[in-house]
Amino acid sequence: MSKRHPIIAVTGSSGAGTTTTGRIFNQIFASERIHAAMVSGDSFHRYTRAQMAVLAEKGRYGQRNHFALDANHIDRLEGLFYDYGINGSGQFREYVHEEDLDLIREGYEPGTFTRWAPLPADTGLLFYEGLHGGVISEQYNIAQYVDLLIGVVPIVNLEWMQKIYRDTNERGYSQEAVVKTIINRMDDYVTDIVPQFAHTHVNFQRVPMVDTSNPFNVREVPTDDESLIVIRFREHRDIDFPYLLTMIPDSHMSRHDTLVIPGTKLPLAMDLIVRPMVLELMAHKQFA
Template sequence: MSKRHPIIAVTGSSGAGTTTTGRIFSQIFSGESINAAMVSGDSFHRFTRDQMSDLADEGLYGARNHFALAANHVDRLEALFYDYSLTGTGQYREYIHDEDYELIRQGYEPGTFTRWASLAPGTDVLFYEGLHGGISNEEFRIADYVDLLIGVVPIVNLEWIQKIHRDTYHRGYSEEAVVQTIINRMDDYVQDIVPQFSNTHVNFQRVPMVDTSNPFQARDVPTADESLVVIHFRDHSGVDFPYLLQMIPNSHMSRHDTIVIPGTKLPLAMDLIVRPMVLELMAHKQFA
């Protein structure tokens, strides 16, 4: 951790909603005039899209299994966090998504990467959104460098429904291929993704209020107004729960460190909870 060069990370698996959370953070940074270096976990994948397909054909990593640590430059991610915490810069690159039209116009192919480069100097905070921002094991201690670690964790059936819907309707994969991907990823999900949520400062877990017993037959993603969000704080000593209960309609406490809110109030709750934490990091930075 570094008061002078703070790091914020949002961790969660593919389809969990980390991208949406990233947009909320972007709004906070913009509203508070915070110059954030934005880095995506996709950029630390070890292989291009075509290379991953070839490896899948050889029986390695399943189909698009980026959950596996070996399929990612986890060492370079840890180096980025280490370097940024000390110097305020570090090496990163960008992954080219199908919708990255500006990079595609520059000649990059979807499913590939830009070259490694240094972050722009003079940023206020490093913001990372992706799979492995909370890793802490015998080999990698990435979570140790993170000043604010947020987990986005739908219950697993909902996570699968969201992934199946996204990959079939928006990415063109067959349902059978997406289900096989989920199966292939399970060991890595259990071993490498789930343990990160014990390292987070705050977890936002979305729970549907409709039947998701068989996620592989669901045709619709439960909407926000068909869901609740369970928010758990690792350290609740400084949390003003009466204020949150007053500001978030129809919220309630389920445990001494946990508040439950309507799914439609997630952006409001995240702003109320996260914005003060971000501002506290910025205040500490001024006196570092």
């Protein structure tokens, strides 16, 4: 952890909602005029999409299973966090998705990576969004470098529904292929993804209020107004719960460290909860 060069990480699996959370953080950074270095966890995958397909045929990982630590450059991610905490710099790259039209126009193919390059100069903080921002294992300790670690964790049935819907409707995969991916990476989800949420400062867990008993029979994903958000704070004694209950309509506490809000109030809640934390990091930075 570094007061001079703070790091914020949002961690959660594919389809969990980390991208949406990233957009909320971007809005906070823009309104507070914070120049953040933005890094995606996808860029630390070890293999291209084509290489992963070959490995899957050999029985390694399972196609598109990037949950496993050894399918990623966790050493480079830890190196980036370490370097940024020390001197505000580090190496990163970008993973090219189908929607990254600017990179495709530059000649990169979807499923590949850009070259490793230095982070932009003179950034106020590092923001990471991806799979492994809170990893602690026998070999790595990513979480120790993160000043604010956020978990985005829908209940698992909803997470599967969101992934199936996104990958079939937006990325062109068959439902059979997506379900196979979910099954193939389950062990890695349990061993490499889930333990991170014990180290987060705040968890945002979306819980549907409709029947999701069979997530593989997806017709439509529950909407925000059909969901609740369960928010758990690690340092709950520092949280002004009466203020949050007043500011967020129809919210209540289910435990001494847990706030429950309507699904439609997530942007408001994240702003009320996260903005002061970001500003506190920036204030400490000025006096470090």
